Amino acid sequence: MAEPQIGKDVSHSKTDDNSDSKEHVYLEETFYILTKKKSVFRVRLTSKGLSLIKETDDYSKEQTILLRDIIGSKCMRSKRRRVGASSCVCSSLAGHHLKVVDENSGDLDESDISAYLYIYAYVLKRSRRTRKRERTTITLRFRSYDRYEDNNREAQKWRTTIKCLLADTPVSYALPHNEKKLLILLNPKSGPGKARELFQTKVAPILQEAEASYDLHVTKYAKYAREFVRTRNVYAWRAIVAVGGDGVLFEILNGMFERLDWQQALEEVPLAIMPCGSGNGLARTICHHYNEPYIPQNLTGLSMALARGKKAHMDVVRVETKSKIMFSFLSVGWGLLSDIDIESERLRAIGGQRFTLWALARLVGLRKYKGVLSYAKIKDISNLPKPKHPLTIGHSVSQDDALDSPDVEAFFDCDENSDVFSSAVNGKRHSRVDSWYSVNSRRSAFYSTRGSDYHSVTSSGSEMRSPVHACMHGPASHLPSLVSQLPSHWVHEEGEFVMVHVSYQSYIGEDLLFAPSSLLSDGVMWMLIIKAGISRTQVLSFLIGMSQGNHTDGNNEFIKMVPVSAFRIVPEGPNGYLTVDGEMVEYGPIQAEIFPNIVNILVPDTK
Numbered sequence: 001m002a003e004p005q006i007g008k009d010v011s012h013s014k015t016d017d018n019s020d021s022k023e024h025v026y027l028e029e030t031f032y033i034l035t036k037k038k039s040v041f042r043v044r045l046t047s048k049g050l051s052l053i054k055e056t057d058d059y060s061k062e063q064t065i066l067l068r069d070i071i072g073s074k075c076m077r078s079k080r081r082r083v084g085a086s087s088c089v090c091s092s093l094a095g096h097h098l099k100v101v102d103e104n105s106g107d108l109d110e111s112d113i114s115a116y117l118y119i120y121a122y123v124l125k126r127s128r129r130t131r132k133r134e135r136t137t138i139t140l141r142f143r144s145y146d147r148y149e150d151n152n153r154e155a156q157k158w159r160t161t162i163k164c165l166l167a168d169t170p171v172s173y174a175l176p177h178n179e180k181k182l183l184i185l186l187n188p189k190s191g192p193g194k195a196r197e198l199f200q201t202k203v204a205p206i207l208q209e210a211e212a213s214y215d216l217h218v219t220k221y222a223k224y225a226r227e228f229v230r231t232r233n234v235y236a237w238r239a240i241v242a243v244g245g246d247g248v249l250f251e252i253l254n255g256m257f258e259r260l261d262w263q264q265a266l267e268e269v270p271l272a273i274m275p276c277g278s279g280n281g282l283a284r285t286i287c288h289h290y291n292e293p294y295i296p297q298n299l300t301g302l303s304m305a306l307a308r309g310k311k312a313h314m315d316v317v318r319v320e321t322k323s324k325i326m327f328s329f330l331s332v333g334w335g336l337l338s339d340i341d342i343e344s345e346r347l348r349a350i351g352g353q354r355f356t357l358w359a360l361a362r363l364v365g366l367r368k369y370k371g372v373l374s375y376a377k378i379k380d381i382s383n384l385p386k387p388k389h390p391l392t393i394g395h396s397v398s399q400d401d402a403l404d405s406p407d408v409e410a411f412f413d414c415d416e417n418s419d420v421f422s423s424a425v426n427g428k429r430h431s432r433v434d435s436w437y438s439v440n441s442r443r444s445a446f447y448s449t450r451g452s453d454y455h456s457v458t459s460s461g462s463e464m465r466s467p468v469h470a471c472m473h474g475p476a477s478h479l480p481s482l483v484s485q486l487p488s489h490w491v492h493e494e495g496e497f498v499m500v501h502v503s504y505q506s507y508i509g510e511d512l513l514f515a516p517s518s519l520l521s522d523g524v525m526w527m528l529i530i531k532a533g534i535s536r537t538q539v540l541s542f543l544i545g546m547s548q549g550n551h552t553d554g555n556n557e558f559i560k561m562v563p564v565s566a567f568r569i570v571p572e573g574p575n576g577y578l579t580v581d582g583e584m585v586e587y588g589p590i591q592a593e594i595f596p597n598i599v600n601i602l603v604p605d606t607k
């Protein structure tokens with residue numbers, strides 16, 4: 001039997017049955033199942049993924065776990081049995097409930113020389129109407145040699161190769177050098193207040209399996225995340241993750257623009273979002289573009305994206321009010337949708353449904369707002385100029401003061417419920433008698449990645465509230481000041497409006513497909529204008545249509561959607577709401593322009 005080998009020595013090309021593309025085989029090994037004497041499993045690690053080929057005298061059946069669905073792997077050993085447990089060292093393992101522990105654990109069973117490789121994957125499953133990821137663990141048992149060290153070496157070879165393939169680095173015997181930690185900024189108050197729980201139960205276990213370590217900071221007050229990002233050496237982390245609603249990411253983004261080195265920081269440190277708020281428009285948009293199932297409070301696909309680190313460019317909009325400049329990634333709103341967003345705050349505890357309830361209330365008392373709307377219309381969106389980077393060059397400034405001391409690290413190994421389909425072999429000499437076993441959706445007991453730090457709200461440490469006056473940097477505006485005249489080619493509309501809402505993302509909420517044609521990075525803002533005079537029935541069908549993205553279909557003289565590159569809204573009177581990314585800003589004149597490609601955001605790896 002050929003030993004598993006690595007890299008060039010054994011590599012050969014295999015033509016995939018389903019495609020013409022050549023597939024590179026890195027490792028290949030046969031695993032026997034003695035209880036099923038006539039069947040073997042040929043396991044192949046290829047550039048495509050992990051192929052498990054079951055071969056009997058009569059047939060051969062292949063299952064492939066795609067590389068993009070694999071999140072990580074881990075080498076384990078058997079756990080020492082308790083004294084009095086009904087087993088003897090030399091007895092068959094078949095039928096027994098095998099428990100495994102970390103290879104460095106003090107609780108391991110020295111008499112079992114097997115090394116176990118656990119491979120963790122989240123495979124996309126389709127049922128008739130839905131798609132979702134299911135957790136799958138493949139266990140390979142290495143027991144060809146008489147010494148654990150030799151078996152472990154084999155298992156480690158597979159682990160290293162998997163790790164290199166996942167990191168997209170050349171396959172070698174050394175684990176790829178990784179890497180900086182993730183910076184997690186978690187808002188415990190976002191949405192219905194479940195961010196902490198969701199992170200611990202849904203995100204942390206996946207980061208654990210991927211061996212992606214992180215520093216977790218729980219925000220202590222509004223603007224905490226913004227100050228944190230402004231004042232820290234953000235280059236120490238490989239990405240900054242907002243766990244909460246769009247509001248936390250808004251803070252992080254604006255904290256980045258408050259840095260003198262904003263350009264370098266945004267180029268080198270990608271941002272990411274884990275949706276635990278009530279709107280979650282950006283997270284929904286990312287999943288939409290990358291064909292990743294979006295299931296509220298599930299977070300599997302986006303957690304995998306954190307581990308993988310694949311980046312995409314995203315546009316950012318510079319917004320100016322009378323007294324502030326800010327940067328936005330989602331939307332600017334005036335009228336109906338902003339009223340619903342802000343006034344439904346009091347129903348925060350019920351999560352996203354607050355929008356539906358308040359929409360009904362606002363429909364009954366439909367308001368209209370007087371003002372002037374001006375915009376630079378994009379004439380041909382199929383022929384957009386290639387996005388440019390802003391010309392301003394920032395210089396790097398970083399501060400590195402300490403905030404909290406790390407709290408206790410919570411790490412639990414997956415030593416419960418870990419079944420391994422094992423072969424009946426006793427005696428001292430082993431021929432190759434390894435076996436594999438795969439089980440779906442196993443419960444996981446992982447909470448925190450080794451090497452990750454949890455900075456608790458209760459941990460001692462300085463309150464941050466920075467006394468430093470923050471000033472906004474970022475790309476230079478091309479617009480005249482808010483009180484100056486606009487260019488002559490702009491369109492002006494004066495009158496009464498039910499709403500004007502501008503978004504640069506497809507979804508502005510989990511169920512609100514606002515701009516179906518929008519892309520993450522296209523330099524286009526989609527401006528939806530609803531003029532006064534529209535009937536309540538038409539508004540209702542507009543709101544219902546937004547769940548499917550067909551709210552602007554059909555002939556309606558009161559509703560229109562316009563692609564723009566810049567706009568200005570000048571409301572009349574003192575009463576009303578203006579929102580930027582769902583956050584209320586001062587009521588009065590507001591203008592905005594889009595800057596393509598400024599931010600890097602982590603996205604699912606669905607290549």
Ligand SMILES: Nc1ncnc2c1ncn2[C@@H]1O[C@H](COP(=O)(O)OP(=O)(O)OP(=O)(O)O)[C@@H](O)[C@H]1O
Pocket residue numbers: 187188189190191192219220221222223224243244245246247248251276277278279280281581582583
């Ligand atoms: N510890 C905290 N205490 C109080 N408010 C906080 C804290 N941390 C952050 N905030 C503020 O909470 C606001 C709302 O946050 P977030 O966006 O996470 O939730 P959400 O509004 O429910 O979600 P969405 O924006 O998706 O609707 C933000 O403006 C943020 O500044």
